Amino acid sequence: MFKEEGATHKIEELGEFGLIELLTKKVKIRNSSSKLGVGDDAAILNYSEDKDIVVTTDLLVEGVHFDMVFTPLKHLGYKAVVVNVSDIYAMNAQPRQITVSLAISSKYSVDAVEEIYEGIILAAEKYGVDVIGGDTTSSLSGLMISVTAIGEVEKGKAVLRSGAKENDLIVLSGDVGGAYVGLTILQQEKEVWKVNPNSQPDFTGKDYVLERQLKPEARKDIIALLQKMGVVPTSMIDVSDGVSSEVMHLCKSSKVGCNIYEEKIPIDPTTYQEAREFDLDPTMCALNGGEDYELLFTISQENFDKIKGNPNLTVIGHITTKESGTNLISSGGSVIPLKAQGWNSFSKKN
């Protein structure tokens, strides 16, 4: 496409993945210590004889990734660590170090920053990582947290997005859609609060979905479980942008297709009920909601017996050929092409 004179492309039109693809196409790898660059949950570095080092980074921006009206600062610090270690687990690796950079506007007090850091340190303890560095600076407006996580995995044992093979089973840990429904509730309460600042929200019975949104956990336990079971996934990704988007990433990287079965997608009863109360389709929340930080992975069929019946793991579909496309098989049996309607920070209307 030719650019009109004087016109500039809008970032929203490209979206995050389009932009990253555009920016990184000129990136060259020149060092032998860089084993895998951009394009997976983490990069892989080759510095050691017996280990691979994995590195990932994520940015949380006020007003885009979190809303200070309903996000407790300690939870925010905790979540900033979780979203990063989740990417490390998605490589089948163990997180060891993080760096934490904060940009903070003058509206925040030292106490506020200390609260954020309390959450960071709590998460660091929980996931066994060391805070080894960072940067702290002021910002003209709002708060921003940039975390880089470093981890390790036995040489050659990192699980990439690109290893899925035809007939592999697609497995999801835990349940999905809760974080999105939790966000919907919080956003509605914010609107109520804006009209009547004295209103007290009633969150009775909604704890599960609120916690999924405000204090997600990374699935360290699933990596341990798989190791105990002797199951090595053929491919893996964490669910940050929604199951639909993540399945498509796996299929694209692995050059395969898939069938996902609507009726198999694990949805918690609270998520289901709260979605219905908001006139939302629970399946759509589960497929496109994002921020669940579950692990989505593929295993060869011969490993099915090992995971069968485990309450933490659900087979939601299987890998097909690239030509078959990436499809959702609805409860009624219809074949619907998956769409990556995952959350896109650039399409947000601000």
Place this chain on the structure above:
Amino acid sequence: MFKEEGATHKIEELGEFGLIELLTKKVKIRNSSSKLGVGDDAAILNYSEDKDIVVTTDLLVEGVHFDMVFTPLKHLGYKAVVVNVSDIYAMNAQPRQITVSLAISSKYSVDAVEEIYEGIILAAEKYGVDVIGGDTTSSLSGLMISVTAIGEVEKGKAVLRSGAKENDLIVLSGDVGGAYVGLTILQQEKEVWKVNPNSQPDFTGKDYVLERQLKPEARKDIIALLQKMGVVPTSMIDVSDGVSSEVMHLCKSSKVGCNIYEEKIPIDPTTYQEAREFDLDPTMCALNGGEDYELLFTISQENFDKIKGNPNLTVIGHITTKESGTNLISSGGSVIPLKAQGWNSFSKKN
């Protein structure tokens, strides 16, 4: 000090270093792979038999670290890489990988982001590092670049801030103060431009100081030179916040004092002349200006003959005992205690 009821501490009162000290005092190191944590130019990781891995991260925020009125986007991307690899060189290490995270408001076009990335890729080529990952997201206002750099150094050969010994010589690469004087010129031209947007600034003869501010370079060459000379510094730091502040960091970490000689501080003639035109004291620009990205290091006296007469290296003083304090010996012979008047993003009035 007791906090008044309802009062909260202001970040400006603590400053960046005070805040970092406060936040990181509860940080614990639990992994054997974390060899050195917060408190030097970079952290050191122990993942390999024969190498130490070093990691550093720096955040550049619009309106705080750069002004879009006079900062070319390509230069900005370049500088974001330089400030990070400079920290890697300050460990006596070689940078190998970087991650780059961008938060961008909707006022920026795709073309603008591509320009930033061009600068990033140009710097990556120049310093031989690979862009291995990152994150790209929208922001509610302004632009923010967070870079993490990873490098390597032969096991045990990293140079820390803490190794300076009494009688060691204090050496500075290149010259200092230029970046600050360059910034002063650009800020003045911005004021002129605000009054008369059609005005054309005359930058004749000011190229050197403007380039020091807008397109600084990291001293890769100095690390190579020292290696060639067979000189291993006893301590080292890069000059990002001003010579005065950095010398005090070295002395604090090494538990020593110092005498710095005003007449020895290397100042470029352009820097000197332009400072004078702005009624600034060139020595104060050199000591407190910051952003020069030169290397400041200490060597034992027996290495003096090796560096003597090299135009890139200047002995500016020597290490004394902690009890003697950190002093500037003025050209007139007065002993003036050094003050860390280095640039502090939190004391900026926005």
